[in-house]
Amino acid sequence: MSKIFVISDGLPNPDNLLGTFEMDQALALKSIGHDVYFIAFNSYPFRHKRKYEEKFGEYKGIPYIYKSFPFERRPLMPFANMAAIMFRGLMIRAIDKFGMPDVVHAHFIYQAFLAAKAKNIYNCPLVITEHSSLINRDNISPGYIKMGKIAYNRADKVICVSSALQNKLKLHFSINAILIPNILEIDTFVYNENKNRRGIVSTSNLVPLKRVDLLIRAFAKAFEGKDVSLDIFGDGPEKLKLQKLIDSLNANNKVKLRGMATRQQLAQAYNNAKAFVMLSSTETFGVVYAEAIMSGLPVVSTLCGGPEDYINKNNGLLIPVDDELAAIYALKSIYKNSDNYDRRYMGEELRENFAPQTIAKRLEYIYNSI
Numbered sequence: 304m305s306k307i308f309v310i311s312d313g314l315p316n317p318d319n320l321l322g323t324f325e326m327d328q329a330l331a332l333k334s335i336g337h338d339v340y341f342i343a344f345n346s347y348p349f350r351h352k353r354k355y356e357e358k359f360g361e362y363k364g365i366p367y368i369y370k371s372f373p374f375e376r377r378p379l380m381p382f383a384n385m386a387a388i389m390f391r392g393l394m395i396r397a398i399d400k401f402g403m404p405d406v407v408h409a410h411f412i413y414q415a416f417l418a419a420k421a422k423n424i425y426n427c428p429l430v431i432t433e434h435s436s437l438i439n440r441d442n443i444s445p446g447y448i449k450m451g452k453i454a455y456n457r458a459d460k461v462i463c464v465s466s467a468l469q470n471k472l473k474l475h476f477s478i479n480a481i482l483i484p485n486i487l488e489i490d491t492f493v494y495n496e497n498k499n500r501r502g503i504v505s506t507s508n509l510v511p512l513k514r515v516d517l518l519i520r521a522f523a524k525a526f527e528g529k530d531v532s533l534d535i536f537g538d539g540p541e542k543l544k545l546q547k548l549i550d551s552l553n554a555n556n557k558v559k560l561r562g563m564a565t566r567q568q569l570a571q572a573y574n575n576a577k578a579f580v581m582l583s584s585t586e587t588f589g590v591v592y593a594e595a596i597m598s599g600l601p602v603v604s605t606l607c608g609g610p611e612d613y614i615n616k617n618n619g620l621l622i623p624v625d626d627e628l629a630a631i632y633a634l635k636s637i638y639k640n641s642d643n644y645d646r647r648y649m650g651e652e653l654r655e656n657f658a659p660q661t662i663a664k665r666l667e668y669i670y671n672s673i
Contacts, residue, residue, distance in 0.1 A: 331659035379446030467608035494599035502532035509539030599646030
């Protein structure tokens with residue numbers, strides 16, 4: 304059994320997804336016998352409406368320390384170095400409270416940078432899992448290049464969640480990252496027989512990278528005059544803009560922005576729908592596609608990176624990024640042919656390969672190999 308500090312940018316809660324992927328791994332590692340602690344440092348800017356706060360607590364049996372210290376992130380490196388000083392203090396308090404860890408496992412480039420800068424105070428292996436869409440690009444900003452070089456070069460192992468991201472880490476940083484995908488919530492997202500499925504569903508943050516605007520326009524054209532609905536779950540800064548787009552297309556009776564939803568609420572929505580569509584410009588893994596597939600929904604995704612590892616002709620369609628005509632055709636096709644997919648079995652491979660204990664065992668092997 305190892306004592307593991309999982310480093311995150313937030314704690315999961317109903318209002319946002321920060322820390323969700325990291326907590327999934329923490330809970331999975333705990334389930335196979337490890338002593339796991341959660342270190343959450345949220346330094347997102349003031350506009351994200353977070354207050355100064357530091358507290359200890361427990362989440363589903365995982366002890367945590369959480370610090371919120373909002374300030375701006377531009378210019379990137381000066382503020383990142385300030386955040387690193389704050390994070391060092393948080394790590395010292397975490398060690399005082401929980402004891403010295405055997406492994407520190409940081410997620411996403413920003414938290415990885417903070418953990419790498421503080422490595423001399425915990426003096427144990429540092430493992431990084433990279434998920435960030437900021438890295439899944441052909442061109443990365445100079446600040447993130449500098450940050451990545453510090454983080455990845457000080458890490459003992461670097462993991463990534465998709466082959467697309469693995470290729471980008473090799474291209475930009477000459478890092479041979481180990482591919483271990485995200486954990487899926489296999490007990491919540493399950494197939495249930497329903498012969499009265501209707502409509503299309505989508506789930507994403509309402510931000511430009513998710514191209515929800517493209518989805519709404521393509522849907523309106525694909526199903527003009529047809530009794531087909533589109534339910535979009537999620538929240539974000541583009542919500543008002545997207546609602547205005549829906550209004551301008553006279554699609555209020557067909558397209559609904561449903562807001563944030565729990566995993567249980569999403570699972571219920573998926574079991575009532577015929578198909579799932581999201582047209583992101585970039586995804587490092589795309590958990591929501593996988594959750595939909597496990598629920599028996601064929602999906603439409605763009606060729607945006609991560610989803611290409613597991614979306615195939617048996618569970619969906621892949622189309623070019625930012626291609627409205629392709630999106631219109633795919634929407635019509637997936638809806639018309641949705642019942643021709645084997646809903647019951649399309650998610651079994653994902654369920655087996657991305658199960659919590661499967662991923663936890665792979666992480667355990669990495670820790671033991673250092």
